Each structure stands twice: as structure tokens, then as C-alpha cells.
Amino acid sequence: MSLQQLASRLQENFATGFVKAVEWRGDLAVTVTRDRLHEVAQFLHNDPAMDFDYIVHVSSVDWPDDEERFEVVYEFYSIKKRQRIRLKTRVPESDCIVDSLTDLWKGADFMEREVYDMMGIRFRHHPDLRRILLPDDFTEGYPLRKDFPLRGKGWRDTFEFLDETAR
């Protein structure tokens, strides 16, 4: 199945949730609305013609000027059909929560936790949504957001300096 056929197949099946499909540099990226994300993912995972059994990565992008600020990006691969697809959805800042895909791909567990940790997007029905790379008591926010300064917000400066030089 070519990438165009794949995109049109998705558009036919999910007429209401389909936003757009972009093909660039040989990658197909399909954007769907947030409420249909899980259904589309389920279709991609279970339908024998799709058979996207392998999860590649879960990522997120921050677009602070847009109305729906965050973009959640899933990338799937079909080992049998040797095909790749990127599934994207947008969430607003006021309500940044999407359905977790951990019930379809077990590997989504850690990947979604990382997105939560770095970007602050929550995943509904995720079994164990905690920070993963940063400490649990990290209070500065979500570092990969664009409004987070590169040097951090000063938490490190509060660490006590122990003078251990010889006197």
C-alpha cells in the first residue's frame, strides 16, 4: 500500500476525526483530532491491512503561539509490511490530556511517561503516570516547553555549596 493509499484509507474510515495528511521526504504524517486518536490507533494496530505492530517513539512538540499548543506525535512501524506512519494530534494548554495507547502497544508506557515528564501532557488511563527522567520533587515545570529557559529556573542555585577545600 502506498503512502497516499494509506492516507486516503484513513480519511475514508475516520471522516470526522481526520484533519490532514502530509507526505514529506518519504514520511507520512497524519493528524487526527484528539477524541479520535485512540480509535485511529486501534485501527492501525488491529486492522490486518494496516498491521502497525511496532511502536517507534512517542514525542511532543510545543507551539506556544497556536491555539492548540501541544502536539503529541506517535510513530508506528509495520514489521511485516515495512511501512511507517506518524500519527499526530493537538491538545490545548488548558486541557492537555490525551488517551493513552498503552493498551495497544506495551512500549508506550515509558515513552508516554517521558512525554509527560518533559512536556506536561497527561495520558488518560495510563497505568503509572509519573515523572521518569526528572526527580519526582522537581517543581520547575516541564523543561521541553518553549517558555522554559535553557538554564533552568534557579532550582540548581538553591543547592547548598559545601566547601571541602583544605584550610
Added chain:
Amino acid sequence: MAFEDQRTTVYKIDPAHPESETLPTLRTEELLLNMGPQHPATHGVLKVILELEGERLVKSTPVLGYLHRGVEKLAEDGTYHQFIPHTDRLDYVCAMYNNFAYCRAVEKLMNITVPDRAEYLRTIVAEVQRIIGHQFWIGTQALDIGAMGVFFYCFRDREILMDWFDELCGARLTTSWYRIGGVERDFTPSLIEKLKLFLDYFPPKIEEYKVFLETNRIWVGRTKGVAIISAEDAVSFGLSGPPLRGSGVDYDLRKAQPYSAYPKCEFSVPLGKNGDTYDRYWIRVQEFYESVKIIRQCLEQMQDGPIMADVPSVTLPPKQRVFTNLESMIQQFKLFSQGFDAPPGEIYCGTEAHKGELGFYIVSTGGGKPYRLKIRAPSFIHMGAFDHMSRGYMISDAVTIFGTYDIVMGECDR
């Protein structure tokens, strides 16, 4: 009789685990044990909280992030060229492959075709790096579970290649030899000579490693049937590289989406059957032979030619010209200080590193810096399957199980 042997009277055998014994009359409770972050067998700073029932693992929770340095955030602040040295520090055992994966991703973004000779050079060095990575794995994994001898033999041979890297790019670990659009410098005749000598020297040494391990009953007993994962679970967890192929899933990006000089080489992808640690070991050993084969073919097929794509707006000018020619110096300066203008768009590009699929997802909005750069690190994704793979094994197997992935925390925590 004062001391009756309770084993025959009170203990019951659990049919699910015939070798385990439960004590219905005694109070039992689960024990929590912190393993790491400073345990020598945790390959850096990995911490795992083990919930134990006796000596058996009930649940294990990896605690990651001790080596988190915010590499993805740093990437957003530098130009594309400036990020190459950062990739060295991801998987610091196999820096060349990180450079390779990153450069390939940027080339896909910029739509650059790399010249033939550069592709061969890249493939050769990548396969040398794969040999180093597997030597490192075999040595340290066996060391972790108590077989110390093979470690010295692996590191003796690894040292030859490390010196070879040193001669190639001036560094042993943080190499930064790959460039966007090509490589930094060509092989010298002495390097080719040394590599050919190594290719003749190495295959008998693989037999040595095998003798060390496969005749060691303890090592075989601790790897066969340990950390089994079924093919469906391995795919569902997104495992890649030897942990995936050990379960018999034929997924190797070098074959599935051929890149660089791999389509011009003949090699096979070894697959395991049982999905246990021993099969993963076997795959890695077979990949030694395949790597040697690939390097030999590349050395034979390689022709003279340019080693850098000729796209002056993106690729760096040759070093000699930078020192002698004003325009080239300006070009170099502009590329490093402002970067090149990437088209808006997004790409994902995965490369088969020896650990698994190392991928870069880059979002560009134009300009010289990536808007967002996400690293798909195999070590991190493999740790997601740790709890699933460790349940029911003994506490001493925990070391085998995270050894089996070949994790490096620099890549896992980024």
C-alpha cells in the same frame, strides 16, 4: 525429639514453581531492595527497586534519570553542526554510531546525497563500531555474572580498534568523525593496512571468546532460559536490535530500509529462537562475523572519490581550504555560527546501531537550529520491558536481565 525437620511436615510445594517452597505457617512479607544507582553491575547509574518474595522478583521498577543532561533541550539551542559532539555523549561506548544516526537524520531533512566513497567509509567505521560494541557487551555482561576471563580478552581486542579510532580521528570514545554530508577525513593507507590486519586477526579470537563462555557451565546456566521474551511481546514493547532478533523477529533496518553502503554488501541477519539471553549472545557473536564480512566487501568495492557532499550551503569546506582560502573560511565560520537554513518540516530517521534502532525525530521551522529534536534511544525503550522480563526470576538474574539489553545510561537518560 527437640528439632523436628519442618521441611517434610509444614512446607508445601507451589505447583507453579516446583522449585519454590511456600511456608503457610510462617509470616511472610515482600522485601523492597534498592539495586543501584551505584552498583558496579548496573552499567553506570541505573537504579532498580526490586520487590522480592524470598529471592524471587515480584515486580521491579526502574528509576531512571541519574544521568539526565537535557540533551534534547540543548539541541534546540545550537546549530545542526554543533550538535554532533553532543551525540558522542549519548551512548559513550559507541559514539560513531550516534554520529552516524544523527548525520543521516539531518541529511534526510536537508535532502543531501552523500558521495559513494563517504558511504563506504561510513559503513566500514560503523561496522568497526558494532564490533567494539559487541566486544564490550560480551566482556562486561560475562563479568557482571561472574565470568571474568573473557572480559580481558574482549578488551585486549577492543583496544586495537580503539587505537585505530585514535589514529582515524584523534579520539578513542568521543569521536565526532561523521559530518553532515560526509565524513571528516579519509582513511590513510596505514589505517587500511591496520584494518586488514585486524580482519585476519579477529575471527580466530571470536572462537576464543566462545570457548571461554560456551564451555563455562555457570555462565551458560545463568544465560540459557533467562530473560525470555516472546516475539509478540518484544514487538509490542518496541524492542530492537539483538533483544528483538533474539526472539526471532526479522527486523534489521540495514535490511528493512537499506541505507549507506549496506545494500551493496552481502550479509545475513542472524535470528534467535528462544528469546533468552543466550540467544542474544549468539546473535552478537554471529554479527561479529557479519561485520567482518561487510568490512571486507566495503574495502574491496571502495573507489576513490570525494568524501563530502558538494552542497556549500550545508556541508563544511575541506580543512585545507579553510586555512588557505578566504571564502572557505567565511563559509566555515557562517556554518558554525549561524548554521544552515533548514526547510520547514519534520522527519524521522532510524539507524540500526548495535544496541537497536537509534532514531532522530527532527522538527524544523526553518533557520539554523532544530525546533525540536527527539532521540529514540534503544536503551530507554528496552528498560520499559525490564519489569515484564524480570518477573519470576531470581534476584541474581536481575543483573543478567539488564545486562542482556546492552544498556548505556548516557543514552537511556539523555
